[in-house]
Amino acid sequence: xxxxxxxxxxxxxxxxxxxxxxxxxxxxxxxxxxxxxxxxxxxxxxxxxxxxxxxxxxxxxxxxxxxxxxxxxxxxxxxxxxxxxxxxxxxxxxxxxxxxxxxxxxxxxxxxxxxxxxxxxxxxxxxxxxxxxxxxxxxxxxxxxxxxxxxxxxxxxxxxxxxxxxxxxxxxxxxxxxxxxxxxxxxxxxxxxxxxxxxxxxxxxxxxxxxxxxxxxxxxxxxxxxxxxxxxxxxxxxxxxxxxxxxxxxxxxxxxxxxxxxxxxxxxxxxxxxxxxxxxxxxxxxxxxxxxxxxxxxxxxxxxxxxxxxxxxxxxxxxxxxxxxxxxxxxxxxxxxxxxxxxxxxxxxxxxxxxxxxxxxxxxxxxxxxxxxxxxxxxxxxxxxxxxxxxxxxxxxxxxxxxxxxxxxxxxxxxxxxxxxxxxxxxxxxxxxxxxxxxxxxxxxxxxxxxxxxxxxxxxxxxxxxxxxxxxxxx
Numbered sequence: 001x002x003x004x005x006x007x008x009x010x011x012x013x014x015x016x017x018x019x020x021x022x023x024x025x026x027x028x029x030x031x032x033x034x035x036x037x038x039x040x041x042x043x044x045x046x047x048x049x050x051x052x053x054x055x056x057x058x059x060x061x062x063x064x065x066x067x068x069x070x071x072x073x074x075x076x077x078x079x080x081x082x083x084x085x086x087x088x089x090x091x092x093x094x095x096x097x098x099x100x101x102x103x104x105x106x107x108x109x110x111x112x113x114x115x116x117x118x119x120x121x122x123x124x125x126x127x128x129x130x131x132x133x134x135x136x137x138x139x140x141x142x143x144x145x146x147x148x149x150x151x152x153x154x155x156x157x158x159x160x161x162x163x164x165x166x167x168x169x170x171x172x173x174x175x176x177x178x179x180x181x182x183x184x185x186x187x188x189x190x191x192x193x194x195x196x197x198x199x200x201x202x203x204x205x206x207x208x209x210x211x212x213x214x215x216x217x218x219x220x221x222x223x224x225x226x227x228x229x230x231x232x233x234x235x236x237x238x239x240x241x242x243x244x245x246x247x248x249x250x251x252x253x254x255x256x257x258x259x260x261x262x263x264x265x266x267x268x269x270x271x272x273x274x275x276x277x278x279x280x281x282x283x284x285x286x287x288x289x290x291x292x293x294x295x296x297x298x299x300x301x302x303x304x305x306x307x308x309x310x311x312x313x314x315x316x317x318x319x320x321x322x323x324x325x326x327x328x329x330x331x332x333x334x335x336x337x338x339x340x341x342x343x344x345x346x347x348x349x350x351x352x353x354x355x356x357x358x359x360x361x362x363x364x365x366x367x368x369x370x371x372x373x374x375x376x377x378x379x380x381x382x383x384x385x386x387x388x389x390x391x392x393x394x395x396x397x398x399x400x401x402x403x404x405x406x407x408x409x410x411x412x413x414x415x416x417x418x419x420x421x422x423x424x425x426x427x428x429x430x431x432x433x434x435x436x437x438x439x440x441x442x443x444x445x446x447x448x449x450x451x452x453x454x455x456x457x458x459x460x461x462x463x464x465x466x467x468x469x470x471x472x473x474x475x
Contacts, residue, residue, distance in 0.1 A: 137223070177194040180192075191209070205221040290425065315338040361386055384450065385450045
């Protein structure tokens with residue numbers, strides 16, 4: 001292109017020179033008519049030499065001028081190519097102050113504005129991508145043809161290496177509900193909703209697929225697994241509570257109706273029936289109290305009045321306060337010792353924890369004839385335990401033993417008066433303290449229930465002061 005420009009400019013200069021020569025010739029003819037012959041010849045020779053000299057001087061100047069303009073135009077072409085290739089940092093040096101410099105300055109301003117616009121678009125794109133990647137929802141966009149256009153980090157983690165840009169969505173995910181929602185949004189151009197349960201093991205997703213204005217569709221997957229689990233837990237809880245209350249209520253109602261309908265009841269039979277009614281009423285009362293206690297510790301408003309207490313004082317207080325419930329059972333409540341370390345604990349809450357664990361050991365480990373309560377030092381915490389020497393717990397029950405209403409032996413639990421809530425209360429109280437609870441057991445070797453409490457961060461003077469606290473206050 002620049003060669004053509006150079007040739008055209010040079011031709012223009014030659015044309016101007018020839019035009020000038022023609023004008024001079026015309027003037028010379030006019031001059032000849034009024035000039036003598038000998039003088040005329042002399043003037044003609046001088047004019048021809050002057051024209052030839054002018055032409056020799058003008059041609060290099062014309063070539064230089066055409067080359068200079070061509071070089072500047074070549075820089076403009078190179079600049080345009082760099083801009084077209086995406087190099088928006090390219091600039092032209094237009095310092096001559098002529099018309100081409102004005103054009104170069106305008107091109108520089110255009111490139112600068114393009115650079116600013118592209119930088120702003122890139123920044124917004126990056127912000128949008130970051131925002132979508134930080135979402136808890138999985139997001140995927142597809143083209144009109146059903147190919148993956150874009151997906152955020154959550155979707156990529158869920159689908160793994162299967163989902164890639166340009167790959168058909170049907171080859172990336174296999175959930176039929178998601179594919180049906182996306183297909184409906186693409187073909188009918190309207191919002192589609194559904195639920196996906198096969199995208200990730202154990203997870204349920206709520207799907208919302210919508211058409212995009214530029215074509216294609218966008219699908220957003222919201223993980224509702226926790227909501228579904230909470231709803232299932234609520235339904236199970238209501239069912240369990242209803243079942244636990246219905247059994248004693250049915251028993252009470254039956255025996256009361258029998259007593260009412262008997263015109264001359266036998267005193268011994270009446271006494272027996274009333275004893276059964278009292279037993280079931282007590283069971284309902286314990287269940288109600290445990291339900292209220294569990295609701296209290298699970299409430300967001302549940303607060304502890306924790307203070308530094310010696311671990312040894314907690315164990316000793318538990319043995320002394322709970323010794324009365326094992327007096328007539330033939331079971332001995334023993335101490336395995338505890339370190340004199342300060343822990344952060346709520347005394348009333350700890351009484352409830354130890355009480356539930358000892359009662360549980362008494363109900364299910366009574367055959368072992370003894371229950372051991374103790375504590376041991378751990379890094380940054382103190383581990384407490386309540387151990388019985390009964391029949392033990394099978395391994396398949398260990399992970400669920402702290403669930404509400406979960407029983408290893410349902411018939412035996414109801415016979416012993418258990419509500420199935422005591423261990424759940426223990427777990428929640430311990431976790432609110434910042435500890436954890438677990439059980440270790442083998443069939444035939446008894447069971448040991450453990451929980452931890454964090455060590456109190458106190459000065460040496462405070463520790464000595466806490467050591468001097470009387471036992472009745474420490475408990």
